[in-house]
Amino acid sequence: MRVDVLGVGFDNLTLDEAVERGRELLRAGGTHYVVTPNPEIVEVCRENPAAREAVNGAALVLPDGIGVIKGAAMLGTPLRERVPGIEFAARLLESMAGEGLSLYLLGAKPGVAETAAERLKERYPGLRIAGVHNGYFQEDGPIVEEIRQSGADAVFVCLGAPKQELWMAKNGPATGAKLLCGLGGSLDVFAGTVKRAPKFWRDHGLEWFYRLCSDPRRLGRMMKLPLFLVHVRQSGRRK
Numbered sequence: 008m009r010v011d012v013l014g015v016g017f018d019n020l021t022l023d024e025a026v027e028r029g030r031e032l033l034r035a036g037g038t039h040y041v042v043t044p045n046p047e048i049v050e051v052c053r054e055n056p057a058a059r060e061a062v063n064g065a066a067l068v069l070p071d072g073i074g075v076i077k078g079a080a081m082l083g084t085p086l087r088e089r090v091p092g093i094e095f096a097a098r099l100l101e102s103m104a105g106e107g108l109s110l111y112l113l114g115a116k117p118g119v120a121e122t123a124a125e126r127l128k129e130r131y132p133g134l135r136i137a138g139v140h141n142g143y144f145q146e147d148g149p150i151v152e153e154i155r156q157s158g159a160d161a162v163f164v165c166l167g168a169p170k171q172e173l174w175m176a177k178n179g180p181a182t183g184a185k186l187l188c189g190l191g192g193s194l195d196v197f198a199g200t201v202k203r204a205p206k207f208w209r210d211h212g213l214e215w216f217y218r219l220c221s222d223p224r225r226l227g228r229m230m231k232l233p234l235f236l237v238h239v240r241q242s243g244r245r246k
């Protein structure tokens with residue numbers, strides 16, 4: 008059962024349960040993908056049916072961000088826990104490293120995925136890196152083929168939203184990977200080019216504010232957050 012927030016269905020799982028589901032999907036056969044929408048992506052989905060279909064078509068839809076948690080509570084259908092994509096990814100990598108599985112990193116500016124790969128290999132001994140490619144390419148075909156040839160078990164697709172969700176929905180099965188995860192700016196964090204908010208800010212639901220202060224160019228995008236809450240309120244009244 009998914010919890011509907013403005014047309015996006017979220018899986019009501021804790022971080023531990025989400026990681027367990029991710030591990031199951033890696034073993035399940037076939038290709039699956041995971042998305043981690045924040046309020047900004049929910050707003051994009053309201054206006055873009057193709058994006059909404061790609062997001063809802065994921066095997067796991069995880070609430071990344073305090074805004075989604077607040078929205079679900081305002082609608083009277085609370086979600087149990089915020090599941091930040093980056094924390095889900097880190098925990099999944101621990102498990103993959105233990106099993107000697109391989110990972111392909113797709114996205115971010117040239118050079119970032121390479122640095123992220125080096126850091127991840129140090130942090131998760133046993134993890135195999137099947138390959139990397141930056142996120143600024145013209146054609147999907149050669150990238151899909153490269154991933155297929157690499158035999159990667161999982162792919163982190165970090166192209167920003169909704170590009171990464173559309174990419175996974177369209178190309179996932181052809182990559183031959185078992186699990187693809189759409190993780191926004193995570194490669195920048197893994198590479199160390201962007202810092203996450205300190206724990207205090209994260210624990211108090213203020214990561215968005217920290218990110219805004221460190222990169223004021225995000226202001227335009229973040230105006231979607233109050234808009235999201237207005238839409239949630241309107242949708243709640245209609246119920």
Ligand code: UDP
Pocket residue numbers: 114115116141142143165166167168170190191192193194195
């Ligand atoms: N990006 C990319 N290809 C594109 C557009 C964006 O690889 O065509 C990357 C960008 O370099 C960044 C990530 O996608 O690493 C998106 O980061 P953002 O902070 O926007 O994502 P968020 O985590 O906020 O969803």
